[in-house]
Amino acid sequence: MTNQTKISAIINLWKEDKKQYVKKSSLSAYQLLIDNHLLPIFGNKHEVVETEVQDFVFTKLDEGLSQKTIKDILIVLKMILKFGMKNKLIDYHQFDIKFPTERENNGIEVLSKANQKKIMNYAQEHFTFKNLGIYICLSAGIRIGEICALTWEDIDTETGVIHINKTIQRIYIIEDCDRHTELILDSPKTKNSIRDIPMSRDLQKMLKPIKKVVNSSFYILTNDIKPTEPRTYRNYYKRLMKELNMPELKFHGLRHSFATRCIESNCDYKTVSVILGHSNISTTLNLYVHPNMEQKKKCIDQMFRCLK
Structure with missing residues (x-):
């Protein structure tokens, strides 16, 4: 097929089509990847060939991007090219891209048991609504956008359940020549993220008297009608960790710490997956x-006991 349609034009048509099906936040994420990575390299081209994509991957690795981020960019590129092919704007041949073997596995960042106890004790002894949020994250494994969106009506202290059904995030908006960011309150990205999480006895005991006197429509972190946004809360968390002489740990490390404690306690993997709101157990x-x-030695011993 001989075609003079530029990739940039196909991208614009693809975005208009995508608006009908995806959330504003998802479109915003696509837009950032397109503006920062795809348009500068492929925007003025009329076709995309495998060798160019492979060179693009190596360049991005050299720039310090993670393999996961690059794979996310390629997913968007493939969606755009398939859309172009479907609408007879471009030829598209599936490409097979190679990534170098990752030799290092840095693992996930988690708090030690001692440090987790220290933070939870501090939050109990120095009560503020922001400290309460950190205690909830360590007790329930919820994400930063979810704790920022949590209101008192989502807390059922009688049944001891936290209802997770919304999230807050700041997204990047491009409308014609106007570029700005917006703070949006939305439902979680996947249906699995809408979930009910049981409270620990300590958390239920802490929340019960507070729930009786607060406005149920107020956000927990502010105890006000207005929420705090994830970036602001993340900055508060960083200051608190420094004040408590804790190792540098991303806010998401609180969720990792909760999940790790669950696994260490021999909780059923499927149950942990559902509590975390993962889309699948893998x-x-x-x-x-x-x-x-x-654990591996125990497994081998059990296997040989069965043989006997």
Whole structure:
């Protein structure tokens, strides 16, 4: 097929089509990847060939991007090219891209048990609504956007359940020549993220008297009608960790710490996956289930006992 349609034009048509089906936040994420990575390299081209994509991958690796980020960019590129092919704007031949073997596995960042106890004790002894949020994250494994969106009506202290059904995030908006960011309150990206999480007895005991006197429509972190946004709360968390002489740990490390404690306590993997709101159990297994030598030895011993 001989065609003079530029990739940039196909991208614009693809975005208009995509608007009908995806959330504003998803479109915003696509837009960032397109503007920062795809348009500068492929925008003025009339076709995309495998060798160019492979060179693009190596360049991005050299720039310090992670393999996961690059794979996310390629997913968007493939969606655009398939859309172009479907609408007879471009020829598209599936490409097979190679990535270097990742020799290092840095693992996930988690708090030690001692440090987790220290933070939870501090939050109890120095009560503020922001400290309460950190205690909830360590007790329930919820994400930063979910804790920022949590209101008192989502807390049922009688049944001891936290209802997770919304998230807050700041997204990047491009409308014609106007570029700005917006703070949006939305439902979680996947249906699995809408979930009910049981409270620990300590958390339920802490929340019960507070729930009786607060406005149920107020956000927990502010105890006000207005929420705090994830970036602001993340900055507060960083200052608190520094104040408590804690190791540098991303906010998401609180969620990792919760999940790791669950796995260490021999909780059922499927149950942990549902509590975390993962779309499938393999995500949970890949992130948190890494048997140590003692567990592997126990497995071998059990197998040979069965043989006998």
